[in-house]
Amino acid sequence: MLSDVASDGTTITPRARVWKARRGSRGHTDGAEQVPNQDGAGVVDAVGEGVDPVWAGRRVWIWEAAWQRADGTAQEYVVLPLRQAVPLPDNASFELGASLGIPALTAHRSLTVAEGSPERLGPGALAGRTVLVAGGAGAVGNAAIQLARWAGATVITTVSSPEKEALARAAGAQHVVNYRAGDTAAAIRTVAPGGVDVVVEVAPAPNAELDVAVLAPTGTVALYANDGGDALGLPVLPLMLGNLRWQAVMIYTVPAAAKDHAVAAVSAAIADGALQVGEQSGLPLHRFPVEQIADAHAAVEQGAVGKVLIELP
Template sequence: MKAISYRETGDPEVLRLTERPVPEPGPGEVRVQVKVSGVNPTDWKNRRGSRPGESLPFPEVVPNQDGAGIVDAVGPDVTGLEAGQRVWLWEAAWQRADGTAQEYVVLPARQAVPLPDSASFDLGASLGIPALTAHRALTVGESGPDRLSPGALTGRSVLVAGGAGAVGHAAIELARWAGARVITTVSSPEKARLASAAGAHHVVNYRTENAAEAIRELVPDGVDLVVEVAPGPNAALNQAVLAPNGTIAVYANNGGEELTLTIRPHMVTNARYQFVLVYTVPSQAKDHAVADVSAAVADGALRVGEDAGLPLHRFPLASTADAHAAVEKAVVGKVLIDVA
């Protein structure tokens, strides 16, 4: 089978098209014929490492956490999945050598989730890390909820920073599905169009208007929850618009590693900062996220494509290096690799 792999850290050029034997599933595992592989920022960050030429935890690594395809074989002790079933995949390469940038991948059955016939492989490959991250960010508030479903966020306001990104897109759609009032910030008219297409009720361009004033005008009592991609640059804005007992869920470090907070205003409002890394989220919370995201897919609440606010950028398997480079350059939309 064809696969993309690398043997040391570095630029996208370390990725090579190789031939590998088709793997066999062991106990509790399934083999999936990958149709589409999704690329996330952590995929290129893991490939790059802290410096070029770094040794890897495995002799050879196939990148990419997310994907979608068809179950090809089922190992012993697997229930609920069978050959021929359509599935979406998550965290395929987390602490493992085999991600989804290959024609067949073997992984724990828990990480292959049934994909309805009504959902495309493109959507399936776009779920994984973005949707699970968004779910976690939307469910860490002190007063809950810890699950998402229609009506779970009714009466709450959510601010999504960077609504045109993959996680921001998923957060808008999941929050809308759960009944929240959704506000998002963007940096251009084009991104505003995408965020509106995703379902945001209100879009604020922070480059052309005073974001704090605009958001406070929309939600005078403040927002209950912030889904934050750039905590450093947005610290003052979040302080200005957060409601009492509100939560700021941080899932990325865009704009730098440093975060400076003014203590007293946050103390007065009993503000909560919650940091989110989906890979190390507690197991039960992750199971809940997978179940809720699947329910949202079944309801048609999660969508991809230009009309849905998340443009798709496609690459063939042999051009995985170009796909990684596109994500590294922060292309707007979702980068997918056509494997099969």
């Protein structure tokens, strides 16, 4: 085990929709007291038995701290298995490290579940493929755009406003479609006449008709959220004719090997400078001191665009 310490301005980020856990709808500890937040970044303060002492003092980013555990990252110290602490290069900020975790790992899994996809992304791994990212201004959407571009894909994304279009373009999307301004399917098909190979989908129910209309044969919708409703209706015959696939993604429960591939790929992307945060990279940062953690969670609940970070003393 090792402990992550935030004594030097480390920033810890709340998980998307952690406010649901605060309301009791996503508790993972059977009603026990829960320190929230899954992701974070900081410095290893101490190591436990069996861990190489060289880890002490290392800068790390961490993931899934609060999954089926009582201790999340909204505190100065957290003890985790070594596997969940990943070296953070000196040229990568703690803000970046704290913004990775669940969003980046989810994005990687979503980009690698299609038929014929690589297990692990890297430069050129998605060359020749077209990816549609629904909601490119969100945290997962932003990570998916950056990772897909790093891997050589052509990236199309959908947004709901000119402001979000600017963020998606800052993240690296080559084509941005405002779904409130015309025929979205036609606009996507203009860019990708043969269809898109992968859809990274945040709203599978409202976007079902659109996704069917724009998928290429053997294409895949990787759905990682249920924005817009839980009930998903799909037309059977078009799916059969196109050999289309809807693949659900829950990063907490993916196979261990897939998680390891995601962690390794995200680390490689960081090293290459391919993952960035901040408004200039399409992901504005909103900082709250830990004393205002409830306000931070409220900001997420109310739809703050970007990444909400909690700063520890």
